[in-house]
Amino acid sequence: MKNLRFSTVMLWLGLLFIYAPMFILVIYSFNASKLVTVWGGWSVKWYVGLLDNRQLIGSVLRSLEIACYTAVAAVALGTMAAFVLTRIPRFRGRTMFGGLVTAPLVMPEVITGLSLLLLFVAMAQLIGWPQERGIVTIWIAHTTFCSSYVAIVVSARLRELDLSIEEAAMDLGARPWKVFFLITIPMIAPSLAAGGMMSFALSLDDLVLASFVSGPGSTTLPMEVFSAVRLGVKPEINAVASLILLVVSIFTFFAWYFSRRAEEKRKRAIQEAMEATTSETWSEKAPA
Structure with missing residues (x-):
C-alpha cells in the first residue's frame, strides 16, 4: 500500500470512469428485457432484430460512409x-492563415453549423x-x-523531422x-494515421453540425x-453501439499494430545503415 501513489489511483479511477459505462452498455445489449434498466436475462435477440430495422442500419451505413470520406479529405x-x-x-x-486553420478548434459547433447552413443556402440561391x-x-x-x-497533429510531427x-x-x-512520397510520407505516417482515425471518430460522433447541414433522407x-433517446432508450441502440465499439476497437488495434511494425522496421533500417556506415569508415581507416 505504501507504493500506491495518488497519481496511480487517479489514473485507474479515470480509466474506470471512462470505460465502465461502455462495459455496462455492452452487457445490457444482451438484455432480454425490453426495459433497458431492468435485467431480464441473456439474449441476442436485439442483435438479430437489427437486421429488420432498416432505418437504423441505414443511418449506421450512412455515418460510416461519411466518416470514411471525411477521414480521407481531412488528412x-x-x-x-x-x-x-x-x-x-x-x-x-x-498569421491569419494559422488562425483560420485552428479556428474550428475553439469555435462553438453551433456557430460553425449555422454559418455553414447559411453558406449552403446562399450558394444554392446564387x-x-x-x-x-x-x-x-x-x-x-x-x-x-x-x-x-x-x-495540428501533422504539424507537431513535421517539426520533429530531421x-x-x-x-x-x-x-x-x-x-x-519523389522525396515527399518516398521519404516524408513514410516518416509522418503515424501522425497521418492518428489524424485519420481522429477525423473518422469525430465525424462518426458529430451531432450538431449534421443537424444543421443535413436534409431529408440523410x-x-x-x-x-x-x-x-428523447422517447426512451431502445435496446437496439445498445446493440448498435456495441457493434460500433467492436469495429472501432478492432480497427484501432490493427492500425496500432501495423504502425508499430512500420516504425520498428524504419528504426531497424536506420540502425543497419548506421552500422554499415561505421564498418565502412573503420575499414577505410584500417592500415593496408
Missing part, C-alpha cells in the same frame, strides 16, 4: 495546411448548388471541422515530389440515436 487538406505552416516560415498572411442538403453537405462540414485536428534526410535525397538527384447515426 489531405490538413497535411497540406501543416506543410504550409511548418515548411514556409514567412509569407504574407501567415449558383444552384447544392440543390438539397444531404451527404455531400455533411461531408463538407465534417471535413472543415476535422482538417484542423489533422493539421530535414537533413530530405536534403540528402534531393542532393542525390531525387525530385521534390439522417446520421447520432441524429437517429438522439431522436430515439
Whole structure:
C-alpha cells in the first residue's frame, strides 16, 4: 500500500470512469428485457432484430460512409495546411492563415453549423448548388471541422523531422515530389494515421453540425440515436453501439499494430545503415 501513489489511483479511477459505462452498455445489449434498466436475462435477440430495422442500419451505413470520406479529405487538406505552416516560415498572411486553420478548434459547433447552413443556402440561391442538403453537405462540414485536428497533429510531427534526410535525397538527384512520397510520407505516417482515425471518430460522433447541414433522407447515426433517446432508450441502440465499439476497437488495434511494425522496421533500417556506415569508415581507416 505504501507504493500506491495518488497519481496511480487517479489514473485507474479515470480509466474506470471512462470505460465502465461502455462495459455496462455492452452487457445490457444482451438484455432480454425490453426495459433497458431492468435485467431480464441473456439474449441476442436485439442483435438479430437489427437486421429488420432498416432505418437504423441505414443511418449506421450512412455515418460510416461519411466518416470514411471525411477521414480521407481531412488528412489531405490538413497535411497540406501543416506543410504550409511548418515548411514556409514567412509569407504574407501567415498569421491569419494559422488562425483560420485552428479556428474550428475553439469555435462553438453551433456557430460553425449555422454559418455553414447559411453558406449552403446562399450558394444554392446564387449558383444552384447544392440543390438539397444531404451527404455531400455533411461531408463538407465534417471535413472543415476535422482538417484542423489533422493539421495540428501533422504539424507537431513535421517539426520533429530531421530535414537533413530530405536534403540528402534531393542532393542525390531525387525530385521534390519523389522525396515527399518516398521519404516524408513514410516518416509522418503515424501522425497521418492518428489524424485519420481522429477525423473518422469525430465525424462518426458529430451531432450538431449534421443537424444543421443535413436534409431529408440523410439522417446520421447520432441524429437517429438522439431522436430515439428523447422517447426512451431502445435496446437496439445498445446493440448498435456495441457493434460500433467492436469495429472501432478492432480497427484501432490493427492500425496500432501495423504502425508499430512500420516504425520498428524504419528504426531497424536506420540502425543497419548506421552500422554499415561505421564498418565502412573503420575499414577505410584500417592500415593496408
